[in-house]
Amino acid sequence: MIETERLKLIPCSRAHYEAALRNEQELAKLLGVSLAENWTQFPETMPVGYAMLKAKPENLLWGMYFFIHKNDNSLIGNGGFKGFIDENGMVEIGYALAPVYWNKGLATEAAKGMIDYAFSNANVKMVDAHTLAAVNASVRVLQKCGMTKIGEKFDTEDGDIWHWRILREEYQEKKAIGSRRKA
Secondary structure (H helix, E strand, O other): EEEEEOOEEOOOOHHHHHHHOOOOHHHHHOOOOOOOOOOOOHHHHHHHHHHHHHOOOHHHHOOOOEEEEEOOOOEEEEEEOOOOOOOOOEEEEEEEEEHHHHHHHHHHHHHHHHHHHHOOOOOOOOEEEEEEEEOHHHHHHHHHOOEEEEEEEEEEOOOOEEEEEHHHHHHHHHHHHHHHOOO
């Protein structure tokens, strides 16, 4: 589990996927939470994540997570990693929240939690993300996390997208600066 100030990011196990694919209420009961309206913005990721976990169960912590709002005890979104660390030391993150939880800093908090978790593994050298090619809330989240746009490309499903990255060295430097400011 990844824990932040206001969130618990619960790794999505086989039992979680199976419950979610059968019935959202079954998933809520299994997690012991309520469900925020439209908590999943991309339901098509569930079968894909489940197939990835079944193929490589050892990668549980590098897959999907459910975002639980601590105070509300509610499932408010999901996201996580798009697979295990690659040969270049890269992992990619993604995230989505229920609209009622937008503009509260929670997506940034979740993304920072995932980035912190990723860099706690010595083999991770960089964390990547992709957004649609437009200034939007996801872009602002990644900028707040210290990520930099490194490129653009065309995706057959999403059209033009921007590629974002933060390197371990940048992350450590930004974290050190933040620590000095708090002191």
